[in-house]
Amino acid sequence: MSFIGERLLENIDAHLLQAFPSNANENFAGISMILVGDLGQLPPVNDTPPYNSRRRAELLWEQFTTIITLDHIYRQEGQGSDQERFRQLLMNIRDAKPTLDDWILLMTRSSMTIDTTTNQEFDSCVHLFSTNDNVHNHNKKKLQSLKNPVARSIASKVQNVTANQSGMDDELDVDLLLSKNARVMLTSNLWIEAGLVNGVLGNIRKIVYKLGSAPPQPPAYVLVEFDNYSGLPFNDRHPSSIPVLAIERGGSSQIPLRLALTIHKSQGLTLQKATIDIGPTERTSLTFVAISHVKSLQGLRIMPPFSDDRYEKLNKGKQVVGRKREEERLQSIQNNSRASHKPKDVDTTFTFISTNCKMYCTGYYCKI
Template identity: 25%
Template sequence: MKQLTALNILKLGYNVFITGSAGTGKTYLLQQFIRYLHKRQIYPTIVAPTGIAASHLKGQTIHSFFALGIRDTVVDNGYVEFLLEKSYLKSRFIKLKILIIDEVSMVSPEIFSSMDKILRAFKNSPLPFGGVQVVISGDFFQLPPVSREPKEKRFAWQSPAWKRLDLKSCYLDEKFRQKDNQLIKILDEIREANISQESRELLNSRYRKKLSGNTIATRLYTHNVDVDRINLNELNTLSTPPSAFKFTSKGSARNIEKIFKTAMILEELVLKKDAVVLFTKNNPEKNYVNGTTGVVIGFEEGSPLVKTSSGNIIRVVAEDWTLENDKNENVATVTQIPLRLAWAITIHKSQGMTLDAAEIDLSKTFEVGQGYVALSRIRDIEGLRLMGLNEMALSVDPLILRIDNPIKKASQRAIDKIESMTKKEQEKKAMKYIEQLGGIQPKKVTKKR
C-alpha cells in the first residue's frame, strides 16, 4: 500500500494497523497524520513501549500514560477501580480521542489488554478501547516484547482486544531507506525465513570487511555490557582533553524524570576531539536526524564541532526535549547537546534509526528480530561490516510468518474499499469525523490575483 492511500484511510476515523518492512516510512506516515490532526486542533495521544521508541514521535511510554507502574500482567478489576478514583487520570482519559501506539512489536498481549480494559472503564463504554480511534504501528518481524520467561502468547495481536478493534490493515510496501537491491533481497528473505545461498555468501563477504572512504561505522551489539565497555575504552584511548556538557532543565523533578525515560539524553555528556558520535534528535534544517553519525573535530564557542559522514560540519548546540500535558501545554524541558558516544550502541536502541554504516556483531544474538533490525538500519550492503553471525540472527518467529500473508490480504481489502469511494465521498466522511471529534476545518488559502 502507498503512504497516501494509508493516510486517506486514517483520515476516515477507522481503527488502523500500519505495518510494513523496515524503512517503508511508518513513522513518516504517522507524522503526516499527526500534522493533519494538529491543523484541525485535534491532539492525539502517542504512546510506545519504550522511552526511545516514544521519543521518535514525541510521545510517552505506555506504562507512564496508563499508570501501569512496573506491571507486565493484565490489570485486575481492583487496580482499575483504584485508577478510577484518580482525578488526574479522569481528566487525562476523558480528553482522549485518538490513541497512537507505535512500535507495537514490543507490546505484550497483557499490556495491550490492560490499555483496552482501562479505557473501557474510564470511558464507561463496552467498545474496544472505550470507543477511541486506535492507530497501531509497527513491524512484528522486528524486536518482540521483552519477557522474563518463554510464553505461548507474547504478541499484541494475540490479545482478544486486537480482534475486537476490527482494524483496517495498511501494509506499506515502498522502501525508502534501502535502494540497494542486494540488501533488500537479504531483508526480504529473512522475512520469508528462506535465506538463499547467494545471500549467505554475500553476508560472509562482508565479514570484517574494511569500509570505503571516510565512512564512520556505528558498532551494533546485542548486549549493553559490550556497548558500554567499547565506548568507554575508545574515549579513554583519546589523548585529547575532555569537555563535559551537563543538562539543564525546567519543570518538576517528576516530569523531568519522564523526559529522561523517554529520550536518549545524558545527564553529563563527555566528549573529546576525535570522538565518534551519534545524533539523538531530528533537525533536518541543520542536516542531521536521529542516527546521523560523525566525528568531533573540535570545539567552538563552547559547542562541539561535528563532521558528519556526509561531510557536513555542524556546530552542535543544545536542543530541548519537552513534555506536554493533556492540553498540549509544555510542562517540562530538558536541554542538552543531542549527541552520544557512538563507537557502539545496542541493536535495541537502534530500532527506528537509519545509519550510514554499521559494524554489526550478531554472534551473541539471543532473540528473533535482532538480526533483521540490525541489518535493516543501513542503506546499502556497502555500509556493512559484519563481525559475527549465529543462526538465530537470521531467524524469525513462525507465528509471525503465519500472520504475514493474512495481513497483506487484509491490506488489499482496505485498498479496494477506499478505492470504491469517490474523492468527494472520502472528503465528506473525513470532514464529518473531524466534526465528531470537535475539531475545526482549516481555512483554505486563496491565491491573490
C-alpha cells in the same frame, strides 16, 4: 508497532477510558487508533506481542480490521542487480528463511574480508551492538584512542516532574562520556530543516561549561561539527559547527548525543554506513533490523563475522511462528476487503488515513 506488547496496549486502552468516561463501554473509548510499522521488526521488550496474548490485549488487537500494506522499499531502493539481491537477502532474513548464499554474500562484508582502507573508513561510522555492555566497552576504547580528556555527563533531574513524566527517555543516556574529536550521533530532532535530525553524525569540537560547573554535571553545550548541516552558520570560520544543548525528556536533562548504539535503540534509523556486531546468538529480528539500517550492502561492515549455523533454529522460534501466523491472518483480512479499501493513489491514502475508522497499516520500510 512491533514494540507494542500486551501490557502497553491494555494501558493505552485503560488511559483512554479514563480520559473519555462517557465512552467507557467501547474499546479505546471509541477513539480512532492507527498502528504503523512492520511486525518483522524487533518484538516488545519484556512483554508479549498482543496477538500472542491470552489477555484482553488480544481482543483489543483484533479490533484493527482495516489493513493497508505499503510494499515499496525506500531505504534500499535502486534497480541494479546488487541492490535487488540485497533486498532479497533482507526479506529472506526477515521471513526467517535465509539461504547459504545469503550468508556467503554477507560475509563478503566481514571486517576480515574487506580491505584495510575500507576498514579504516568504517572506523569513523556508527557502530551497532547487541548489548549495552558491548556499547560501553566500545565507547571506552574509542575515547581512550583519542588521547584527550574525557568529560562525564550524568543526566540531571528536572524539578516539578509528575509521576507520569518520570523515567529516562530512550533518546538520552543517563551516563554520557564526551571527548574532543569523538565521533557522535545526534539522538533528537533539533532542527529538521537544517539537517539536525535523529541519526545525523558529527565530531565534537568543544565541550563548554557554565561558570562554576564541571563534570559530571552536563555541559552548557557541546560544539559538534555535523557532516550534513545546511542551516545558518553559528561561526563563519566553522559553518558546520553547531552547539548542542541539553534537552529535557522523561524527567531528566542531558545532551542528546551518543557514540555507539544498541540495535534496539537504533530501530528506525537510516544509515549510509554502519559497523554491525549482532552478538554470538540469534534473537528474534535482531539480525534483520541491524543489517537493514544501511541503504546498500556496500554500506555494511560486519564485525566480528558469524557462522551460518545461527539460522538453523530461527524459523522454528515461538515468536517467529506466532508472528507469521498473525501476518497471514492480517493478509487474509486485507484480501477480503481489498476492493472497498484499497487506495487509488497517494492523495487517497492520506484522505483515508484522516478518517475516523480504525486502521492497521504494515509495510517493509515504508514512507508516507
